[in-house]
Amino acid sequence: MRIVVAECSAIYTGRGDTKLGKYTRAIIIKDDGAISIHNDKSNKPLNYMGKGSKFTETVHEVTGELVWAFDSRKESLTIILHNVISDSAFELGLEDAGLERDGTENHLQEWIAAHPSVLGEGFQLVQREYPTGSGPVDLLVLDENGKPVAVEVKRVAMLGAVDQASRYVEALTNTESETIDFSEVRGMVAALDIRPNTVKLADKRGIRYCIVPSSWRE
Amino acid sequence: MRIVVAECSAIYTGRGDTKLGKYTRAIIIKDDGAISIHNDKSNKPLNYMGKGSKFTETVHEVTGELVWAFDSRKESLTIILHNVISDSAFELGLEDAGLERDGTENHLQEWIAAHPSVLGEGFQLVQREYPTGSGPVDLLVLDENGKPVAVEVKRVAMLGAVDQASRYVEALTNTESETIDFSEVRGMVAALDIRPNTVKLADKRGIRYCIVPSSWRE
DNA sequence: CGATGAGTGGTGCCT
DNA sequence: AGGCACCGCTCATCG
Numbered sequence: 001m002r003i004v005v006a007e008c009s010a011i012y013t014g015r016g017d018t019k020l021g022k023y024t025r026a027i028i029i030k031d032d033g034a035i036s037i038h039n040d041k042s043n044k045p046l047n048y049m050g051k052g053s054k055f056t057e058t059v060h061e062v063t064g065e066l067v068w069a070f071d072s073r074k075e076s077l078t079i080i081l082h083n084v085i086s087d088s089a090f091e092l093g094l095e096d097a098g099l100e101r102d103g104t105e106n107h108l109q110e111w112i113a114a115h116p117s118v119l120g121e122g123f124q125l126v127q128r129e130y131p132t133g134s135g136p137v138d139l140l141v142l143d144e145n146g147k148p149v150a151v152e153v154k155r156v157a158m159l160g161a162v163d164q165a166s167r168y169v170e171a172l173t174n175t176e177s178e179t180i181d182f183s184e185v186r187g188m189v190a191a192l193d194i195r196p197n198t199v200k201l202a203d204k205r206g207i208r209y210c211i212v213p214s215s216w217r218e
Numbered sequence: 219m220r221i222v223v224a225e226c227s228a229i230y231t232g233r234g235d236t237k238l239g240k241y242t243r244a245i246i247i248k249d250d251g252a253i254s255i256h257n258d259k260s261n262k263p264l265n266y267m268g269k270g271s272k273f274t275e276t277v278h279e280v281t282g283e284l285v286w287a288f289d290s291r292k293e294s295l296t297i298i299l300h301n302v303i304s305d306s307a308f309e310l311g312l313e314d315a316g317l318e319r320d321g322t323e324n325h326l327q328e329w330i331a332a333h334p335s336v337l338g339e340g341f342q343l344v345q346r347e348y349p350t351g352s353g354p355v356d357l358l359v360l361d362e363n364g365k366p367v368a369v370e371v372k373r374v375a376m377l378g379a380v381d382q383a384s385r386y387v388e389a390l391t392n393t394e395s396e397t398i399d400f401s402e403v404r405g406m407v408a409a410l411d412i413r414p415n416t417v418k419l420a421d422k423r424g425i426r427y428c429i430v431p432s433s434w435r436e
Numbered sequence: 437c438g439a440t441g442a443g444t445g446g447t448g449c450c451t
Numbered sequence: 452a453g454g455c456a457c458c459g460c461t462c463a464t465c466g
Contacts, residue, residue: 044462101459105457
């Protein structure tokens with residue numbers, strides 16, 4: 001990892017276009033080729049480029065300043081180094097095992113699949129990631145009457161979760177299946193937290209919802 | 219900006235839970251209080267904490283290692299410094315003007331507002347960011363027959379864009395207004411690029427769509 | 437402070 | 452490689 005502190009400017013073109021005026025910033029170049037420009041605020045870099053870009057260093061003909069260009073297939077980032085203040089490198093190694101996550105939506109989905117009764121008395125799991133014409137739904141379950149319910153799982157449910165559930169119901173209705181009658185399929189949102197506006201929208205759409213107790217991991 | 223290179227471990231609890239095993243990494247502490255832990259791959263930090271967390275430094279009773287704790291209302295990040303390799307600070311200043319963007323969705327929205335005929339012959343702008351009961355819609359326009367159309371603007375439209383348009387139509391239908399009759403309001407997606415599945419969903423929902431020519435900025 | 441949506445979102449999974 | 456949805460998304464904005 002190389003860290004260059006310099007007064008610099010930058011221009012990016014690609015998915016969008018951005019310009020960065022002259023100021024002192026830190027430029028971080030990682031061993032895998034990823035590069036980012038940081039000021040002294042927030043975690044996100046101002047400009048960046050993923051690994052795999054082609055690096056070329058040139059010297060500006062007139063000013064004599066260093067110009068760094070990072071080019072990939074569809075994007076390019078050009079940095080002008082007006083004044084380099086510091087340039088240091090550190091050997092971190094590349095075998096970092098990285099982050100272990102727990103309590104993700106995927107874990108929550110697994111847990112609900114194993115405990116379908118939290119969704120309602122007598123609910124039974126049919127399948128996780130059940131395919132619909134509009135992407136797979138997190139859980140397909142049968143309610144106490146044996147009617148299918150498409151369940152969208154979220155840690156925090158907002159409006160988009162109800163939209164997703166609605167879309168799955170829309171896609172499943174009129175679906176032909178040998179084992180399940182989808183003519184009366186309904187939608188449901190299961191989450192650790194559901195926002196009030198989201199509840200309102202769910203009610204309006206006839207989408208049910210279920211709050212999973214926050215102690216679910218025990 | 220302070221950069222500490224150290225062999226470290228970390229534990230995060232909050233929105234999820236993560237663990238970071240012992241390895242050499244760079245810890246970046248910015249002047250606004252944001253902190254992030256980086257290995258030598260990719261631009262994204264492994265762990266991080268936004269500005270405004272409370273920092274406390276303690277010494278582990280048994281091992282004598284430094285322990286850094288960053289706590290905010292709902293989250294906490296604890297870093298154990300097993301071995302500090304380097305510790306340096308740079309003065310970058312806090313007046314950075316930051317990034318100037320161009321070609322954003324907002325610019326596209328402005329442009330369409332100024333050129334409503336790209337949406338269709340005889341279309342007229344009513345208002346940008348028109349409030350609905352479900353968030354403001356990007357553009358409210360009148361079609362060639364004077365009927366209202368709620369337009370969701372995207373650079374690249376995917377399924378969610380159709381969901382948003384649907385939600386605005388749903389919220390506007392039955393809306394009382396002195397100047398506009400919303401009983402027949404329709405939805406529309408305007409974008410530089412619309413994915414095939416998104417077109418299919420729009421057709422099914424009766425949401426119109428419009429592809430803005432990529433030369434729009436000229 | 438919560439609510440909502442943009443972003444050069446990134447990243448992983450599946451077709 | 453493209454489509455699609457999750458992420459401790461982060462961040463700005465607006466109420």
